[in-house]
Amino acid sequence: MASxxxxxxxxxxxxxxxxxxxxxxxxxxxxxxxxxxxxxxxxVMEPEQYQLLLSPQHPxxxxxxxxxxxxxxxxxVFAVIAVVVSIKRAxxxxxxxxxxxxxxxxxxxxxxxxxxxxxxxxxVEEMAIAAGVPVPPVYLMNESSINAFAAGYSPxxxxxxxxxxxxNLLNRDQLQGVIAHEFSHILNGDMRLNIRLIALLHGIEFxxxxxxFLLRSMGRHRAVGAGSSKSKDNGGGxxxxxxxxxxxxxxxxxxGSLIKAAVSRQREFLADASAVQFTRNPxxxxxxxxxxxxxxxxxxxxxxxxxxxxxLFFAEAISRWSSLFATHPPLQQRIKRLDPSWDGVFPTxxxxxxxxxxxxxATVQIGHRQSAAVLSVLxxxxxxxxxxxxxxxALCCACLLQTEHLEKQWAMVKAHGDPQLLQNIDRLYDExxxxxxxxxxxxxxxxxxxxxxxxxxxxxxxxxxxxxxxxCDGQEDLLExxxxxxxxxxxxxxxxxxxxxxxxxxxxxxxxxxSVLALLSLCAQQAKDEKLQxxxxxxxxxxxxxPSATARPAMSLSQLTEQLPALIHSTPRLKQQLWQMxxxxxxxxxxxxxxxxxxxxxxxLLLEIPVGPDQSVA
Numbered sequence: 052m053a054s055x056x057x058x059x060x061x062x063x064x065x066x067x068x069x070x071x072x073x074x075x076x077x078x079x080x081x082x083x084x085x086x087x088x089x090x091x092x093x094x095v096m097e098p099e100q101y102q103l104l105l106s107p108q109h110p111x112x113x114x115x116x117x118x119x120x121x122x123x124x125x126x127x128v129f130a131v132i133a134v135v136v137s138i139k140r141a142x143x144x145x146x147x148x149x150x151x152x153x154x155x156x157x158x159x160x161x162x163x164x165x166x167x168x169x170x171x172x173x174x175v176e177e178m179a180i181a182a183g184v185p186v187p188p189v190y191l192m193n194e195s196s197i198n199a200f201a202a203g204y205s206p207x208x209x210x211x212x213x214x215x216x217x218x219n220l221l222n223r224d225q226l227q228g229v230i231a232h233e234f235s236h237i238l239n240g241d242m243r244l245n246i247r248l249i250a251l252l253h254g255i256e257f258x259x260x261x262x263x264f265l266l267r268s269m270g271r272h273r274a275v276g277a278g279s280s281k282s283k284d285n286g287g288g289x290x291x292x293x294x295x296x297x298x299x300x301x302x303x304x305x306x307g308s309l310i311k312a313a314v315s316r317q318r319e320f321l322a323d324a325s326a327v328q329f330t331r332n333p334x335x336x337x338x339x340x341x342x343x344x345x346x347x348x349x350x351x352x353x354x355x356x357x358x359x360x361x362x363l364f365f366a367e368a369i370s371r372w373s374s375l376f377a378t379h380p381p382l383q384q385r386i387k388r389l390d391p392s393w394d395g396v397f398p399t400x401x402x403x404x405x406x407x408x409x410x411x412x413a414t415v416q417i418g419h420r421q422s423a424a425v426l427s428v429l430x431x432x433x434x435x436x437x438x439x440x441x442x443x444x445a446l447c448c449a450c451l452l453q454t455e456h457l458e459k460q461w462a463m464v465k466a467h468g469d470p471q472l473l474q475n476i477d478r479l480y481d482e483x484x485x486x487x488x489x490x491x492x493x494x495x496x497x498x499x500x501x502x503x504x505x506x507x508x509x510x511x512x513x514x515x516x517x518x519x520x521x522x523c524d525g526q527e528d529l530l531e532x533x534x535x536x537x538x539x540x541x542x543x544x545x546x547x548x549x550x551x552x553x554x555x556x557x558x559x560x561x562x563x564x565x566s567v568l569a570l571l572s573l574c575a576q577q578a579k580d581e582k583l584q585x586x587x588x589x590x591x592x593x594x595x596x597x598p599s600a601t602a603r604p605a606m607s608l609s610q611l612t613e614q615l616p617a618l619i620h621s622t623p624r625l626k627q628q629l630w631q632m633x634x635x636x637x638x639x640x641x642x643x644x645x646x647x648x649x650x651x652x653x654x655x656l657l658l659e660i661p662v663g664p665d666q667s668v669a
Contacts, residue, residue, distance in 0.1 A: 073306075073309075073310045073313065073314075074251045074252075074255070074310065077255050077303070077306040077307075077310065078129070078132060078255070080302075080306070081128065081132075081255065081258060081299060081302070081303060081306075082124075082125045082128055082129065084299055084302070085124060085125075085128050085258070085296075085299060086121045086124050086125060088291075088295040088296070088299065089120075089124050090117065090120075090121075092291035092295060128258070131257065131258075131261070132254040132255065132257065132258075133254070135253060135254045135257040136250050136251055136253065136254035139249065139250040139253040139254070140250045143246050143249065143250060144548045145208075145545070145548060146202070146203045146204050146205075146208030146209075146210075146246075146544075146545075146548070146551060147187070147188075147201075147202040147203030147204075147208050147209050147210035147242070148188065148190075148208070148210055148545075150200075150202035150203075150210070150212075150246070150249075150360065150363070151188075151190035151202060151210045151212050152190075153356045153360070154190075154192060154200070154212060154352070154354050154356055154357065154360060155192050155193060155194075155354045156190030156191060156192050156210075156212045157190060157191050157192075157193075158188055158189070158190055158504075159171070159172060159188075159189045159190065159191050160440075160504075161438040161439065161501075162438070162439050167218040167219070168191065168218065170218075170223060170226070171189060171213060171217075171218060171226065171230075172189055172438075174223070174226060174227050174230050175187065175189055175211055175230055176426065176497055177227075177426065178227075178230055178231060178234045178329065179234075179496065179497075180426065180493065180496070180497075181329060182234050182237070182238055182329070182661075182662070183652075183655050183656065183660075183661075183662040184206040184209070184234075184237060184238070184656070184659075185206055185207060185209075185496060185499040185541045185656070186496060186497050186498075186499050186500055187201075187203075187206075187209040187210050187211050187237075187499075187500065188210050188211075188499075188500040188503055189210070189211050189212075189213065189500070190210055190211070190212045190213070191212075191213060191214075191215060191218075192212055192213065192214045192215065192352070192354070193215055194214040194215060194216060194348075194352055194353060194354070195214070195215065195216045195219075195347070195348045196214055196216045196343075196346065196348035196349055196350050196351050196352060197214060197216045197217050197220055197221065197229075197339065197342055197343045197346055197348075197349070197350055197365075197366070198213075198214045198216070198217070198343075198350045198351075198352055198364050198365050198366055198368055199211065199212060199213045199214065199217060199229050199230070199232075199233055199364065199365040200212045200233065200360075200363040200364045200365065201233035201234070201236045201237050201241075201242055201363070202242060202245070202246065202363055203237075203242045203243075203246075204242065204243050204246060204551045204552060204553050205242070205243065205551055205552040205553075205659055206237055206238075206659050207540055207541045207544050207550075207551065207552070207659070208544055208545065208551055209237050209242060211230065211233055213229070213230075214352070216346065216348065217229060217339075220342055220346055220403055220404070220406075221338075221339055221342060221406070222338075222406045224330075224332060224334065224335035224338065225335050225336070225338040225339040225342060225406070226339070227330055227332075227335055228326055228330055228332065228335030228336030228337070228338070228339050229326075229336065229339050229365055231325070231326035231327075231329035231330050231335075231336065232322045232323060232325075232326040232336060232365055233322075233365065234326075234329065235321070235322040235323075235325030235326055235329070236318070236322050238325070238661040239318065239321060239322065239325065239661075240623065240661075241318050241322070243553065243554075244314065244318075245315075245360075245362055245363050248310070248311060248314060248315075248362060249359060249360060252307040252310065252311065252359070253359070255303040255306055255307050256300060256303045256304050256307055257300075257303075258296055258299050258300050258303050261296050261300075308376035309375070309376065311361065311362045311376075311378050312375065312376055312377060312378055314362070315362040315378045315379070316377070316378070316379065316380050319379050319380055319385070320380060320385070320388065323336060323385055323388065323389060324388075327389065333389045333390060334390065336389060337386055337389040337390040337393070338406075339365075340366070340382055340385055340386045340389070341386060341393075341397055341398055342398065342403055342406070343366050343382060344382055344383075344386075344397040345397040345398040345399065345400065345402075345403050346403060347400070349366075350364070350365070350366035350367055350368060351367075351368060351369070351370060352364065352368040352369070357369060361378050362378040364378075364379075366379055366382065367379045367382075383395065428490070429486075429490060429493065429494060430482050432482060433446065433479065433482055433483065433486075433494055434494070434497065436475075436479060437494045437495070437497045437498040437501065438497065438498070438500075438501055439501055440501045440502070440504035440505065441471070441475075442475050442479075442501075443498040443501035443502050444472065444502065444505070444513045445472055445475030445476045445478075445479055446475075446479055446483070446494060446495070446498060447495055447498065447502070447513075447517060447534060447538070448464065448472070448476050448516065448517065448520060449476050449479040449480050449483040449484075450483055450486075450491040450494070450495065450530070450534060451517060451520040451521050451530075451531060451534060452476070452480060452483075452484070452520065453524065454484070455524075456523050456524050459523050460520050460523055463516065463519050463520055463523065464476060464516070464520075467512070467516050487645065488529070488530045488645065488649045489645070489648060489649050489652055491530060491534075492530070492533060492534075492537075492649065492652060492653065492656075495534060495537060495538075496656070499541050499542065502538070502541075502542045503541075503542055503545055505542070507546045510542060510543070510545075510546065514535075514538055514539070514543065517534065517535060517538065518535060521534070521535060527607060527608045527609060529608065529646060529649060529650060529653070530649065532608040532609075532612070532653075533649070533653035533656075533657070536612060536615065536657055537653075537656060537657065540657055552619050552620060552659060554620070555620055555621060555622045555623075556617075556620040556621075557617060557620060557621045557622065557625060558621075558622045558624070558625060559625065560595060560625065560628070562617075563617045563618060563621060563625070564597075565614070566614035566617045566618050567595070567618070567629065567632070568601070568603075568604060569604060569606050569610065569611055569614045570611065570614065570618065570629070570633070570654070571588065571591040571592070571595075571632060571633075571636060572588065572603050572604050572605070572606040573606045573607075573608070573611050573650075574587065574591070574633055574636045574637060574647070574650060575587040575588040575591070575603065575636055576606065577637070577644070577646045577647045577650055578639075578640065578644075578647070579644070583639070583640045584603075585603075586639045586640060587636040587637065587639040587640070588603050588636070589639075590635045590636055590639040591632045591633075591635060591636040593635075594628075594631055594632050594635050595628070595632055615657060615658070618658050619657070619658055619659060623661070626658065626659075626660050626661075629658070629660070630655070630660050630662070633651055633654060634651070637650075637651060
């Protein structure tokens with residue numbers, strides 16, 4: 052059965068609520084225990100109060116507690132946790148690339164990639180085309196184990212990380228299964244949940260770090276003032292407080308591990324099932340899991356940050372003394388769900404080393420015929436151009452050139468003052484001019500990792516040039532509008548994190564009705580005549596359960612740009628309704644023209660609608 056990515060994202064939102072609930076319970080527990088620790092170690096209570104504390108059945112038990120002191124301690128602990136969480140969230144504000152670098156990842160540049168790395172990059176491109184998302188940058192970790200991760204707040208800033216062991220030990224089918232699993236996390240909405248989990252759990256575990264810091268500070272203080280009797284008198288209480296905080300830190304780690312396990316395990320089963328939907332080949336991802344069971348290093352990751360981020364990975368990255376704290380289901384259980392006939396025997400080391408050179412199965416080729424066909428139709432020369440940071444900007448500019456305004460646009464490029472850019476555009480123009488609008492969008496979709504290698508200054512200058520090229524005729528064009536918004540959404544967000552889709556703000560149609568009607572109106576305008584436009588408008592209204600007499604507003608692309616933020620920050624369930632509305636509107640006349648198909652493709656990309664491989668935009 053095909054995965055419903057909208058439902059999966061909605062479930063991820065529910066898991067976020069569960070995460071907040073568990074985090075709140077953990078903080079309350081730590082507040083209570085910290086107050087008890089302070090009262091016991093620092094002697095803030097009289098002896099009779101200690102006896103009273105141990106007798107909760109006493110009628111004056113509640114009134115005799117030092118609530119004033121407990122209030123200040125609770126406020127201090129809560130403030131410290133809040134500050135630590137905020138600092139961690141600020142560290143992660145740049146999204147997936149920060150996580151990848153923290154785990155020791157190195158950006159894979161297509162121009163410098165070896166054969167195995169190019170195979171990996173090709174698979175990622177195929178998956179992105181099939182899923183209808185930007186091609187994410189790929190990071191390689193120098194780890195001999197078999198593991199991978201996806202990280203980021205949204206598809207616009209997502210990255211894929213893969214260990215060297217994946218490239219050395221997996222064949223193409225198995226590697227494709229692993230990457231499909233990670234793309235499922237992107238479409239299922241798990242990445243944002245995972246980043247929030249990192250920040251919140253860091254706050255819980257910081258209490259233990261405070262105890263360790265206090266213990267070290269106390270040691271230095273004693274070394275300086277070893278002869279002070281006052282220091283000796285106070286030392287016992289402070290030592291007890293430091294040790295107690297460290298114990299609470301271990302308790303925080305215990306809570307953190309339980310929370311990670313509670314939130315992430317079922318998401319892994321869902322991602323496995325979605326990976327099969329992508330590849331049509333359960334033996335691929337099942338084979339990757341079997342390879343983990345056979346590999347010397349399994350799926351273990353040695354990077355010191357792996358424990359904090361263990362829930363991001365494809366398989367268990369850290370050895371656990373108890374399965375209670377495992378962030379992933381047991382390996383054998385995952386394999387059995389994918390391959391019920393498995394006999395429980397893992398491959399041998401010899402088989403593991405031989406399989407990485409095996410050819411892909413016909414099943415995968417069938418499963419990815421759509422994305423493979425897209426890549427095969429695009430000229431190889433342009434595909435290569437889209438993958439390199441030096442030539443990708445020229446490709447975008449070439450997509451914006453128009454024959455009737457060529458002289459004016461060439462003058463703009465020359466005025467930009469970059470001879471290499473001018474030369475590259477000239478070299479690409481003839482090939483690019485023969486492409487359809489949808490093919491140009493697909494090339495720019497592939498070019499995203501290369502464009503993200505631009506510095507902020509380079510991107511601003513490049514973006515300004517693109518804006519000037521698109522406005523030279525004084526008219527709005529769907530392709531131009533899509534390219535400009537696409538660049539801002541996918542690349543501009545790298546330099547302005549506020550553009551990232553971090554949380555959902557609108558959960559029902561009434562909150563965004565004006566924006567939705569603007570979207571429907573523009574979609575209806577793509578039909579050939581007024582009668583067909585009204586038919587598309589009425590079909591959309593009917594799906595939204597809005598009155599048929601609702602007036603259709605005149606809408607331009609620039610006006611729609613103002614409505615995009617509200618639509619992007621809608622809940623998955625509302626986006627599903629929007630996607631159904633758009634498809635019904637363009638199919639109202641039983642035909643989908645090129646302009647309508649390109650608009651659907653553009654909106655799926657810009658609004659981060661999880662279309663997936665089974666739902667064609669045409």
